[in-house]
Amino acid sequence: MTEKIQEGLQTENLMTHMRVLCKEIGPRPPTSAQERQAAEYVEKTLKTLGYQNIREQHFKSQNSFGWVVIPASLAAVLGMPIAALGGRLGKAIGSLLLLGGAHTLKELGRARPPFFQRLIARRTSQNLIVEIPPTGKIERQVFLIGHLDTQRQRFITPPPRPELMKPISTAALLLATLGGISLLTDVLFKRKGVARWQWLTGLPLSAGLLSFLFDETQPHIEGANDNATAVAILLSIAEALKAAPLKHTQVTLLFTGCEEAVCVGMESYLQHFAPPQDSTYWIDLEMVGTGNLCYVTQHGLTYVTEYYPDPEMVKLAAQTALKHPELGVTGKDMLILEEVSNLCNHGYKAICIAGYDKGGWLPNWHRLSDNLENIEPDTLSRAARYTWALLQELDNLGGQLTPQPLGGTPDSRS
Ligand SMILES: [Zn+2]
Structure with missing residues (x-):
């Protein structure tokens, strides 16, 4: 027609x-x-x-979504090192940082403003x-x-191979959440030290943080x-x-x-x-x-x-x-x-x-x-x-x- x-x-x-x-x-x-x-x-x-x-x-x-993703992923990335350094209190803080960072990133994924919106x-x-x-x-x-x-x-939204974006970003969020929960149970059951697998839970978000920082340099x-x-x-x-x-x-x-x-x-x-x-x-x-x-x-x-x-x-x-x-x-x-x-x-x-x-x-x-x-x-x-x-x-x-x-x-x- x-x-x-x-x-x-x-x-x-x-x-x-x-x-x-x-x-x-x-x-x-x-x-x-x-x-x-x-x-x-x-x-x-x-x-x-x-x-x-x-x-x-x-x-x-x-003026940029970097103001949300960078602090949120930085918090999550710092979670494990703080847990490793600071005993029981360090683990509690580390858990809070991992869970808070992952939660803020998830909310961002639904375009909800972060709790620190007024500051930025x-x-x-x-x-x-x-x-x-x-x-x-x-x-x-x-x-x-x-x-x-x-x-x-x-280069992170989308990555050069866009089909990898959903699996990778989902894995990064879930692993950070898992890391946070594991630290919380450590606190409750008075487990000492940070296991090798726990360190790995922050790894994808560390790579994410570097990418977010690099993207901020782009025109x-x-x-x-x-x-x-x-x-x-x-x-x-x-x-x-x-x-x-x-x-x-x-x-x-x-x-x-x-x-x-x-x-x-x-x-x-x-x-x-x-x-x-x-x-x-x-x-x-x-x-x-x-x-x-x-x-x-x-x-x-x-x-x-x-x-x-x-x-x-x-x-x-x-x-x-x-x-x-x-x-x-x-x-x-x-x-x-x-x-x-x-x-x-x-x-x-x-x-x-x-x-x-x-x-x-x-x-x-x-x-x-x-x-x-x-x-x-x-x-x-x-x-x-x-x-x-x-x-x-x-x-x-x-x-x-x-x-x-x-x-x-x-x-x-x-
Ligand atoms: Zn648009």
Whole structure:
């Protein structure tokens, strides 16, 4: 089936936004001036389209996820040496460090902020929000999410052989936990000394710590695929909705800051605004400009931190894909951690649309090769059209759902 492309969603339009974000602004580290410039570009573009009700939410964040993974893995790595040196008290402290470090890393794997978040969140970032009302009565609200910031080159997320990431990271977490538990039983049963096997439990995280430290020396990437593609699509959809508004679905475009510092912008948004769970639907776009396209059916970077999209959203995504075979979208399990994790944690109905390469991995993920030159305009265009089609599908739900009245979200310019 061929159909005309909705005004606003043309490939050239998408690529214009891509060029500004990738080449005029360039890498956009969390909390940086460039991330701010991206937010300003979004605001300017939306205003040119005639949107006036653009809100900005400021929040505090760290500028790298190194601020979480390095202290947490360092604590775990120090656990065994302290246990070996310090007698019974040393073992108790060592146990606490191993268990605390492993727990913090596991929580990070679900994008939950660490207990020391307030200490490390010392810089300012922003979310940009615009609500686009339908022509008729509002029955539900759909959030489209695209993050403004970009990551460094990182050789640990993913490693050169991505298929090893889940087994290795899971083993590292479980071994550190085992090490911590073994020290605790030593304390309880007054066992002395540290056994050779106990030393080994901290080994994978020691290697992890070195990799985390090395990655902090790497340059920030252009982030064409991750995630200028999402920002470009959100802006194009803003334009398309001007020409063809939805009937009963309010579309909220949520441009988040500091996703790459572990989803700080999304977490801040949910904590501050707490939109209703029942009448909101969330679509996150990640790296949709290269390779093939999917809606993600399973997420997570370890076996113990997997998370899943909302079944109702999966059904809608599958229906949409079936109706538009020309867009070539399919359901797929992915090695990915993104803002759907926060949404799941808070009980929201969410799904992620992502790209994948020939091996089934995120294309050019956290590598310098994630640049505009490696964007495939046709993939980007298909992602925009699929997102648009999914919006139409949601708008056509009619009375199938039991909508709740939408509470007014507080206005924030904090
Ligand atoms: Zn991303």
